Amino acid sequence: MSGNEAQANIGVVGLAVMGSNLARNLASRDGNTVAIFNRSYEKTRGVLDAHPEAGFLPAETYREFADTLAKPRTAIIMVKAGAGTDAVIDELVKVFEPGDIIVDGGNALFTDTIRREKAVRETGINFVGAGISGGEEGALNGPSIMPGGSDESWVTLGPILKSIAAVAEGEPCVTHVGHDGAGHFVKMIHNGIEYADMQLIAEAYDLIRRGTGKSPAEIADIFAEWNRGELESYLIEITAEVLRQVDAATGEPLVDVILDQAGAKGTGAWTVQTALDLGIPVSGIAEAVFARSLSSKPAQRAAAATLPGPSAAWTVDDPDAFVEDVRRALYASKIVAYSQGFDEIVAGAAEYGWSIQKGEIAKIWRGGCIIRAQFLNRITEAYADDPSLVALLTAPYFRDALAASQESWRRVVVAAAQAGIPSPAFSSSLAYYDGLRADRLPAALVQGQRDFFGAHTYKRVDRDGTFHTQWSGDRTEIEAQDTH
Numbered sequence: 001m002s003g004n005e006a007q008a009n010i011g012v013v014g015l016a017v018m019g020s021n022l023a024r025n026l027a028s029r030d031g032n033t034v035a036i037f038n039r040s041y042e043k044t045r046g047v048l049d050a051h052p053e054a055g056f057l058p059a060e061t062y063r064e065f066a067d068t069l070a071k072p073r074t075a076i077i078m079v080k081a082g083a084g085t086d087a088v089i090d091e092l093v094k095v096f097e098p099g100d101i102i103v104d105g106g107n108a109l110f111t112d113t114i115r116r117e118k119a120v121r122e123t124g125i126n127f128v129g130a131g132i133s134g135g136e137e138g139a140l141n142g143p144s145i146m147p148g149g150s151d152e153s154w155v156t157l158g159p160i161l162k163s164i165a166a167v168a169e170g171e172p173c174v175t176h177v178g179h180d181g182a183g184h185f186v187k188m189i190h191n192g193i194e195y196a197d198m199q200l201i202a203e204a205y206d207l208i209r210r211g212t213g214k215s216p217a218e219i220a221d222i223f224a225e226w227n228r229g230e231l232e233s234y235l236i237e238i239t240a241e242v243l244r245q246v247d248a249a250t251g252e253p254l255v256d257v258i259l260d261q262a263g264a265k266g267t268g269a270w271t272v273q274t275a276l277d278l279g280i281p282v283s284g285i286a287e288a289v290f291a292r293s294l295s296s297k298p299a300q301r302a303a304a305a306t307l308p309g310p311s312a313a314w315t316v317d318d319p320d321a322f323v324e325d326v327r328r329a330l331y332a333s334k335i336v337a338y339s340q341g342f343d344e345i346v347a348g349a350a351e352y353g354w355s356i357q358k359g360e361i362a363k364i365w366r367g368g369c370i371i372r373a374q375f376l377n378r379i380t381e382a383y384a385d386d387p388s389l390v391a392l393l394t395a396p397y398f399r400d401a402l403a404a405s406q407e408s409w410r411r412v413v414v415a416a417a418q419a420g421i422p423s424p425a426f427s428s429s430l431a432y433y434d435g436l437r438a439d440r441l442p443a444a445l446v447q448g449q450r451d452f453f454g455a456h457t458y459k460r461v462d463r464d465g466t467f468h469t470q471w472s473g474d475r476t477e478i479e480a481q482d483t484h
Helices: 017-027 041-050 062-068 083-095 110-121 135-141 151-164 182-212 216-226 234-244 267-278 283-295 298-304 319-352 358-364 376-385 396-419 424-437 443-454
Strands: 010-013 034-037 074-077 101-104 126-133 144-147 467-469 477-479
Touching (some): 017 034, 017 135, 074 083, 083 110, 110 126, 110 182, 126 182, 144 151, 144 182, 144 358, 182 283, 182 396, 216 234, 267 319, 319 358, 396 424
Parallel strands (some): 010 074, 074 101
Antiparallel strands (some): 467 477
């Protein structure tokens, strides 16, 4: 030991960029003394040497790390999700005591967090899954933080996390989301919405460029203008920055020399898979995930390049009017993405027994995180006005916004279809909106088909009960057991 006994109130395990930035953020706040540990002590030494101002307390072993922490010991794990996280937890459990707190700040699958919390709880140690959004910059300067875990752990952890979180309108962007896996669940939904938001912005850019012939730099100006209105958000802001960037090697717009194959880390897919399990339609998010998958199939795209498309060239008669239509379509589709995401939060909370305050989630997403946006205040207000709101897009503010946007939205989707330009997130979001507001859906026919081939039964609009038509017999209708 090097005289570090019980001096730190918080520790960080895992000192890659996110971990070291988070440790630096913690150390920069009054009242925090930070212990650091990495499996390779060379990494610890490197962080120590690079940031002497942080006053880090280094540890070479897990035992030394535990001895450096004041009780209740609190450690944030910032390692790659999966087996690596389990390995670190196992080591910390050996040296921690009942009442201590282990926080997983990585992008863990929420069901893994539920499993880990249950196992660690049996030792008397608190385990907290905390979603942390904002990337490397957020980790250093103030992220949005979504912790789950026990009420007991929040007493100690709350003030520490509030000290490092982003601040929006005077409030720290952190709240106790709910127990066990609730924090990582909400972070997963955040990332799913992020996928949809990014895809919608990309479709807006693509349509404007193809429809008007404007250059990336000119479109950057459009996005910068949009960022001064109701679309104001981090993603709109950085889109303008990306579109303005010129490639030093070729002199071309950077966006034109980047390979058009989008990567993914998995959280978007988890959002969609979980939504399927919960029976929640998140079509805008799903199409954003699928769009990335399609972009990354070069062999299929090359083989399909000669497939027939529209015979006539596409022209936009009034570029300014078209750009405004795209802006409105983007806003409307964005509302759908957030509404679908919050639907999944409601369903997840019901399924797993979490008490999640939806308005609080919108609040902590206002700063630090990737989807931070002006209109998150409107979401908070909507849930404050009506906590039992059945669908976000039915709140008065969003109903009015959709009313003002829907004609533009339809024109954009029609134009894209006629021009042969893929707009899966725009069009699926509109289809969801129309499906939700329809007075009658063709699901009646689907139920008839299901009853025909599988005797799955159906209900009637004119009387109670469950029915089956004897399709292979005399086709009379009989009452039946519900097999929906």
